[in-house]
Amino acid sequence: MTAVFAGLKVSAFLAWKTIERGNTGTLALTIMIIALIFVNLIFLPSIISGVVETFNTQSIDFDLGNIVVEPREGSQYIGGVTGLQKKIERVPGIIGTSPRIAVGVTLFYRGSNTASTLYGITPEDERSTTRIADFMTEGEFLANGDTDAIVMGAILAGREGEEGGGLPSLEGVMVGDSVEVAYPNDETRTYRVKGIFETQSFGVDTAAFVTGDEASEVLGLHDQASVILVKTEVDGREEGYKRELLSYGIQEEVWTFREKTGGVLDQAIQSFNIINTISTLVSLIIAVVVVFIVIFINTVNRRRQIGILKAIGIDQQIIINSYVLQVLFITAVGALAGIVLAAGMTAYLTAYPLVFPGGPVYPVVETSAVLRSIASLFAVSVLAGYIPAWQVAREDILSAIRG
Amino acid sequence: MIVAEDLTRVYTMGRVKVRALGGVSLTVARGEFVGIMGASGSGKSTLLHILGLLDRPDSGSVTIDGTDVLALSDHRRTLFRLNRLGYVFQDYALIGELTALENVYLTSLVRGDQKEEYLGKSTEILRRVGLGDRINHRQSELSGGEQQRVAIARALVNNPSILLADEPCANLDSQTSKSILDLFARLNEELDQTIVMVSHEDWHKEYFCRVVTLRDGLIEEVTECRRA
Ligand SMILES: Nc1ncnc2c1ncn2[C@@H]1O[C@H](COP(=O)(O)OP(=O)(O)OP(=O)(O)O)[C@@H](O)[C@H]1O
Numbered sequence: 001m002t003a004v005f006a007g008l009k010v011s012a013f014l015a016w017k018t019i020e021r022g023n024t025g026t027l028a029l030t031i032m033i034i035a036l037i038f039v040n041l042i043f044l045p046s047i048i049s050g051v052v053e054t055f056n057t058q059s060i061d062f063d064l065g066n067i068v069v070e071p072r073e074g075s076q077y078i079g080g081v082t083g084l085q086k087k088i089e090r091v092p093g094i095i096g097t098s099p100r101i102a103v104g105v106t107l108f109y110r111g112s113n114t115a116s117t118l119y120g121i122t123p124e125d126e127r128s129t130t131r132i133a134d135f136m137t138e139g140e141f142l143a144n145g146d147t148d149a150i151v152m153g154a155i156l157a158g159r160e161g162e163e164g165g166g167l168p169s170l171e172g173v174m175v176g177d178s179v180e181v182a183y184p185n186d187e188t189r190t191y192r193v194k195g196i197f198e199t200q201s202f203g204v205d206t207a208a209f210v211t212g213d214e215a216s217e218v219l220g221l222h223d224q225a226s227v228i229l230v231k232t233e234v235d236g237r238e239e240g241y242k243r244e245l246l247s248y249g250i251q252e253e254v255w256t257f258r259e260k261t262g263g264v265l266d267q268a269i270q271s272f273n274i275i276n277t278i279s280t281l282v283s284l285i286i287a288v289v290v291v292f293i294v295i296f297i298n299t300v301n302r303r304r305q306i307g308i309l310k311a312i313g314i315d316q317q318i319i320i321n322s323y324v325l326q327v328l329f330i331t332a333v334g335a336l337a338g339i340v341l342a343a344g345m346t347a348y349l350t351a352y353p354l355v356f357p358g359g360p361v362y363p364v365v366e367t368s369a370v371l372r373s374i375a376s377l378f379a380v381s382v383l384a385g386y387i388p389a390w391q392v393a394r395e396d397i398l399s400a401i402r403g
Numbered sequence: 404m405i406v407a408e409d410l411t412r413v414y415t416m417g418r419v420k421v422r423a424l425g426g427v428s429l430t431v432a433r434g435e436f437v438g439i440m441g442a443s444g445s446g447k448s449t450l451l452h453i454l455g456l457l458d459r460p461d462s463g464s465v466t467i468d469g470t471d472v473l474a475l476s477d478h479r480r481t482l483f484r485l486n487r488l489g490y491v492f493q494d495y496a497l498i499g500e501l502t503a504l505e506n507v508y509l510t511s512l513v514r515g516d517q518k519e520e521y522l523g524k525s526t527e528i529l530r531r532v533g534l535g536d537r538i539n540h541r542q543s544e545l546s547g548g549e550q551q552r553v554a555i556a557r558a559l560v561n562n563p564s565i566l567l568a569d570e571p572c573a574n575l576d577s578q579t580s581k582s583i584l585d586l587f588a589r590l591n592e593e594l595d596q597t598i599v600m601v602s603h604e605d606w607h608k609e610y611f612c613r614v615v616t617l618r619d620g621l622i623e624e625v626t627e628c629r630r631a
């Protein structure tokens with residue numbers, strides 16, 4: 001035991017002297033490369049997590065709430081909405097419900113027209129459930145009792161002289177303008193634009209809202225809705241709330257927002273993960289090659305010295321370990337530098353986020369991803385350092401000394 | 404004490420076989436200072452490598468202080484070199500990244516000695532070889548003679564049972580060579596240090612108790628030079 005400890009002490013001593021008095025340029029370069037590899041290992045997963053995070057928050061905040069209640073199989077609308085809302089809101093932890101009437105409409109403004117989704121909502125309920133009202137760029141959100149007012153997303157409102165490029169656009173609607181809306185039952189209404197919002201979610205920014213009373217009146221509905229969005233106190237426990245709602249005797253279809261969006265996101269994540277796996281493999285292979293070359297050159301250049309060490313009675317394991325310790329040092333400092341670089345990059349991308357179709361994506365660095373990267377980096381480096389050191393150290397003493 | 408019997412060593416280079424040792428027997432008693440001489444290629448280094456456990460003969464036996472060293476595993480041989488032998492190479496063979504002092508105490512570190520003990524011992528031995536004011540210099544900051552003296556200090560620091568030196572003065576001027584040989588003689592006389600040294604300089608003979616002259620891998624003659 002003491003021999004093992006003394007051996008490690010000698011390995012550490014030799015490793016440290018080599019690092020301290022060796023070529024600082026090569027050392028710095030190697031550490032830099034390890035740091036960059038580390039950043040590369042962290043970067044893509046953090047963006048993927050960011051995309052998932054963005055997609056989830058955007059879905060909850062603007063599109064679906066945490067839980068979605070839909071009409072049961074075969075019906076187009078949920079009936080007895082007011083009663084149902086009360087019932088849902090009695091469940092502890094539910095902090096808001098918002099019934100929405102969804103209808104496909106055609107909007108007309110000056111020369112242009114476009115098809116989009118129009119929601120009939122109760123403004124007060126909508127405010128308690130989604131955050132659209134907080135993202136008005138012009139004008140105001142709807143108020144209870146508005147009958148001739150409409151609010152719409154920035155993409156739908158569009159800009160003068162700019163076509164939507166495939167997305168619904170009225171090419172420059174402003175607050176105060178009048179737009180004409182044709183409902184599927186051939187009713188047509190003219191509304192004054194009360195406000196324009198921008199959530200950065202394409203699906204939301206291409207939609208328009210009127211009050212539920214107005215939509216009900218046009219469509220001839222009474223206390224009915226296409227969907228009820230449910231907001232819970234905390235995110236991430238949707239499954240539990242869903243079970244709770246069902247146990248309260250809700251007869252309608254109940255979905256968590258994840259169940260509603262799952263398919264799309266899962267597919268995207270799968271593709272992302274394939275890219276990530278390739279990038280991780282490439283990074284790790286580069287790490288292996290770099291460490292291998294550095295240690296290989298190091299040991300080959302020191303064949304003679306290694307022979308001398310063995311000749312004066314130093315066990316080859318001590319010599320091999322001294323190279324492994326050098327690699328550990330390089331990897332540790334490299335990973336540390338990598339963490340600093342990654343933190344800088346994360347800070348930058350948080351200040352200037354990447355914009356994806358689902359909204360702005362902030363990198364989310366997960367501890368597990370960092371630990372995984374550090375672990376894999378250490379594993380491959382130690383292996384890549386051990387092999388050349390072992391190869392040279394087991395060489396016959398006299399041939400090593402002869403060089 | 405070294406007892407080597409009937410050592411042979413043949414190098415095979417492709418089809419060509421070179422007989423470096425053709426049956427050499429040699430006994431070195433404790434406290435002797437033995438010189439091994441002979442023409443270039445006569446097998447001096449080959450013999451010293453075998454005695455220093457750096458190489459194995461093709462046949463024959465080597466017993467050092469009663470241990471059959473050829474029967475030891477590689478690991479045991481490494482430990483034997485560490486604890487019992489001191490080896491001085493022709494070209495110093497120092498570790499460039501280490502200072503003189505660090506080069507000397509490295510093997511003590513491996514032996515697990517206490518810090519004060521090995522620092523004291525190493526400083527003392529460096530002072531003894533005349534490098535008391537050079538202990539923190541690295542190889543590149545030392546002259547050839549100084550480097551060789553560091554190598555000798557390194558070989559001596561653990562009080563080896565036998566000091567083996569392969570032409571330790573080959574790269575040195577005669578003034579420096581003389582100081583090294585004087586040092587060996589002093590160690591031999593004062594501390595009763597057993598020394599086996601390879602040389603091809605005739606004037607070195609006066610330092611040796613006994614000279615073993617090799618020729619084509621065989622002992623040509625053994626001369627007693629001075630009484631131990
Ligand atoms: N590794 C080797 N491979 C092949 N032949 C070798 C090897 N080492 C030594 N020899 C040969 O063995 C013989 C003895 O070599 P050795 O090195 O023992 O001689 P030496 O007496 O030390 O010579 P020198 O005075 O030049 O150092 C020589 O003919 C040499 O060429």
Ligand SMILES: [Mg+2]
Binds near residue numbers: 447448449
């Ligand atoms: Mg020789």
